Amino acid sequence: MGLGSLIDCGEFKIEGDVVGPDSQGSQITATDDSETKSDSDISGYVDLWVKNNNEIDPNDGSKGNNVTYHDYTITAPSCGENVAPELNGPFQIGGLVNEPITPYVITATGTEPVDYNATNLPSGLSFNTTTHTISGTPTAVGTYNINLTASNFMGDDSEILVLIVTQPTEPPVITSLLTASATVDQSFNYTLTATGTGPITYSVSNLPAGLSFNSGNQQISGSPSTAGTYNIVLSASNYGGPTTEILVLTVGTPPTINSPLTASGTAGDQFITHNLTADGSQDITYSATNLPDGLSYNPADQTINGTPTFGGVYNVTLQATNDYGTDVQTLVITINEGLEAPLITSALTDNGMKDFPYSYTITASGSQTITFDAINLPTGLSISGSVISGVPTVAGTFNVSLSATNSAGTDNKTLELTIGTGGETDADGDGIPNNLDAYPDDADRAFNSY
Incomplete structure (x- = not known):
């Protein structure tokens, strides 16, 4: 389509080359005198843009039937300041x-x-x-x-x-011991250590009550409150990854001796067995020292037994020990003297005279009361209490069996008693031997003084 057929008025000037129909919608301009370039050739439909705010009336019939006015405003884009990277x-x-x-x-x-x-x-x-x-x-x-x-x-x-x-970093290797023991309510410290490329970070979990972990100095510390065995998770990490180990912590209680701390017995009698016992974590070892003579301690069954020899009061030292501590107590053992069996102490040889008065006292040591006896006495002698007395009527040597008895026992001894013939002279002839006559020279006054 030629320019003359689009715009009938020679006052409208088109600037720029516009070749249609591919140029439909292209912007063209009109000068302030609305004249077209003489060599412009357009076809199709175009948008008009008026420069310098000049007005153009495309509806003016002089512009031709194909000139259509569209009322819109093109807003210039807003651009920020350009910045270097x-x-x-x-x-x-x-x-x-x-x-x-x-x-x-x-x-x-x-x-x-x-x-x-x-x-x-x-x-x-x-x-x-x-x-x-x-x-x-x-x-x-x-x-x-x-x-x-x-x-x-x-x-x-x-x-x-x-x-x-x-180089690729290997995970740390935990080097601290993996077993430990602690005592209930007593201070505990454990340092977590590891070798490897630093920095190494440490952590701990599954701690028993009373213990805590300080990552700054890698220490587990505190006072555990409950006995038991705990599997504590130890961890050490670096750029090579984490390493974990299990610390087996055994929390125990020290022993407390709970067996009686007093006992008694009697010298010479079998002592009533005393068992040494204690509370606390196993294994507990026991000892007992400073025992009275005759008593001994058996570590196999933790007993004190025997027959005490002497009376007295004895302070026996008891000790119980385990991995968590030691308890020491004093067992007071009182040994009574008890009953002592008699022991005859009087002389076991003696002499007497036939027809002369005779006396012998049996003596013995031992607990009272002691009873005495004598058998095989010569005729004329008898025993009363502890005394043998009388006038032996026969001469000779006699083996008299003596005995002393109490509730603790009996002692038997043999008394060798020799009775001599003595003298049977009757100086005054009154029929009474001189040894029995109070007045051996006066026949009128003779009488047996016994």
Whole structure:
């Protein structure tokens, strides 16, 4: 379609080459004198934009039937200030040799578009310009300074990215003992130690009541309140990973002797067995020292037994010991003297005279009351209490059996008694031997003085 057929008035001027129909919707302008260029050739429909706020009335019939006015305003775009790029950190990263690094994406502030680049990469790493990402697997240990750049039409920025590549780290090895013992309500300390590449962090779980863990000095401390066996989880971690072990902590109670602390017996009598016992965690060992003569301690069954020899009061030291402590107590044993069997102490030989008065007293030691007896006495002698007396009427040597008896026993001895013939002279002839005559020289006054 020719220009003349679109715009009938020669006052409207079209600027620019417009070739249709592909140029439908293209903007063309009209000058302030509304004249078209003489060589303009358009076809199809066009949008009109009037320069310098000049008014044009496309509905004016002189513009032709195909000129249509559309009432709208084009708003000019709002543009911020253009800014040069500035790279974002971090600018130090780490990696392990022969292991993929965490991909590093280069970013920057500034007006888009921004172009990125990374140079001086270590072997095994590469840079993707589309995603501006550094990735790959470093092949050697070392510290690498990688050049980073970001640029746009306003300028550029550069930084050094420090990549530290190290050998893979092994997890720590816990070296502290894995068994321990503690005593109820007494202070306990345990230090968790480990070897390996630092930094190493420590943790502990499943502690019994009364204990706590200080990660600063790696110490378990406190006073456990309840006896028992506890499996405490120990942990040590570094860049190589965590290591865990189980600490078996046995919390026990010291022994407390609970058997009676007084006992009694009688000298010479079997002592009533005394059993030594104690409360507390097993295993408990016992001892008893300073026992009276005749008594002994049997560690196999923790008993004191025997027959005490002497009376008296004895302070026996008792001791009970286990892994958690020792208890010492004093057992007071009172040994009574008791009954002592008699022992004849009088002489076992004696002499007398026939027809002369005779007397012999049996004596004995031992607990009272003691009874005495004598048998096989010569004629004329008898025993009363402890005394043998009378006038023996026959001469000779007699083995008299003596006995002394109490509730504790009897002692038997033999008295060798010799009775001599003596004298049978009757000086006054009154028929009474001189030894029996109170007046051996006066026949008129003779009488037996016995």
